[in-house]
Amino acid sequence: MSMEKDIAVLGIGMHPWGKWGKNFVEYGVKASRDAIRDAGIAWQDVQFVSGAATMRCGYPGYVAGATFAQALGWQGAEVNTSYAACASGSQALAAARTKILSGQCDVALVVGSDTTPKGFLKPAPGDRPDDPDWVRFRLGITNPSYFALYARRRMEIFGDTVEDFAQVKVKNAEHGFANPNARYRKKFTAEDVAASAMVADPLRLMDICATSDGAAALVVSSVEYARKLGRGDAVRIAAISTVTPTFASAVVEMPDIATDSAAVVEAQRFRAAIPAKAYEEAGIGPGDVSVAEVYDLSTALELDWYEDLQLCARGEAAGLVRAGDTRIGGRIPVNPSGGLACFGEAVPAQALAQVCELTLQLRGAAGERQVAGARVGITANQGLFGHGSSVILKR
Structure with missing residues (x-):
């Protein structure tokens, strides 16, 4: 079994930040497609979709991994969704890395996207005294x-x-x-x-920073997979x-x-x-x-x-x-x-x-x-x- 601890960043993609007033899925799809294109692979090659959750965007945001897998076109990939507020993207990335280093997949898409309300963030409706x-x-x-x-x-x-x-x-x-x-x-x-x-x-x-709409996505893979693509010099995590x-x-x-x-x-x-x-x-x-x-x-x-x-x-x-x-x-x-x-x-x-x-x-x-x-x-x-x-x- 390989003892490689790094993974390769094959592709990156973003939707520009702003206040666009659109559904967060649209931003995430754009970022994902750009990352897939940058990686030089096909969407069908992605084996794992790891989404960062956004709680303010309703049920689709709670299950972001599945949401983006569906929006990009179901092709059999496994999915994951991670939530940790501002650390959600890193946790989604960590899940993808674990999947790759365990040998359960070669290449994964990690995506986070948000549509935010106007003004500073405020508490969600309902009582959550343990939060x-x-x-x-x-x-x-x-x-x-x-x-x-x-x-x-x-x-x-x-x-x-x-x-x-x-x-x-x-x-x-x-x-x-x-x-x-x-x-x-x-x-x-x-x-x-x-x-x-x-x-x-x-x-x-x-x-003080504002609240914005925007998205970012990564395509990550095993180092061996990157080498097979001729991308042995890819940036590594x-x-x-x-x-x-x-x-x-x-x-x-x-x-x-x-x-x-x-x-x-x-x-x-x-x-x-x-x-x-x-x-x-x-x-x-x-x-x-x-x-x-x-x-x-x-x-x-x-x-x-x-x-x-x-x-x-x-x-x-x-x-x-x-x-x-x-x-x-x-x-x-x-x-x-x-x-x-x-x-x-x-x-x-x-x-x-x-x-x-x-x-x-x-x-x-x-x-x-x-x-x-x-x-x-x-x-x-x-x-x-x-x-x-x-x-x-x-x-």
Whole structure:
């Protein structure tokens, strides 16, 4: 039995992000067909369809794998559907990788697609008191206020400023300007960010990502299958982490969660475990990373990810931005796609969109936003119940 642990990315496809007002299936079919075409195979060759669920799009979204298998034309493929909110795409990809590495299939399609409502995400109808997201929404801790708490913590502990946050937006807007799939293709200045409406102090409208329609898809295969197609040089997925956090240490008294050292350490460990597992599985370290795509729900949260990915020490993320290190051409470019700042959230698609971008980067096919000499890429995002995902790609 082969001990190969990598899988090959044969094809990538996306439907541009925006507010198109159409059924999510239409977006996903477009992305899937593009990925199949990019892979150089026929739809009939796909043996497994792994869909990322979208709960807001009704029953077809709950069974996304079957929905897309039917929409593309039933041809006997097995199906799977994964749900983990923003980490759904990575979990769907992990299911496909497991199927391939176990020898149960050679080639799989992974697809995520979404149609979102106007405005910030809100709780679904009905009572779900055992769902932490539902509870926080009902308490008034919607996503922007949740992001603002993280931003306040950075300001209190590390001395970050709103000007530092604004520079993240400026950087991502410059990157996304060159991305044809981005929803927002406009350059901004720090003054533009400062002049935008206050949403949740200290975050302004330009600090927070929108909600969008969009889709992303991958065709992945065993390395042996890729070689048979003459694609032995295909970008490979070397690791996928979908870990949950460890249980927080109990404290006798409620700490100041912004400044108490024990609480801060727990919060930092909470997400840092996600990429740590990926690094371990891929047998590499942060110093090997050429480019990263991270989950910038807000400008301040992007800075947290720099530290969680160990691209710098705790408290030094703002320094990377000030030095220009995370721009294309810098020491460690982050979000060359433009990130969610330029795309907005299409929840089941975004983890896959990150993989699409890194595949382009590692192929050397990213055009104006190409990171020179990119050899290793890592993704990061946070999903349902606080767990998240991280994917490592390599040449």
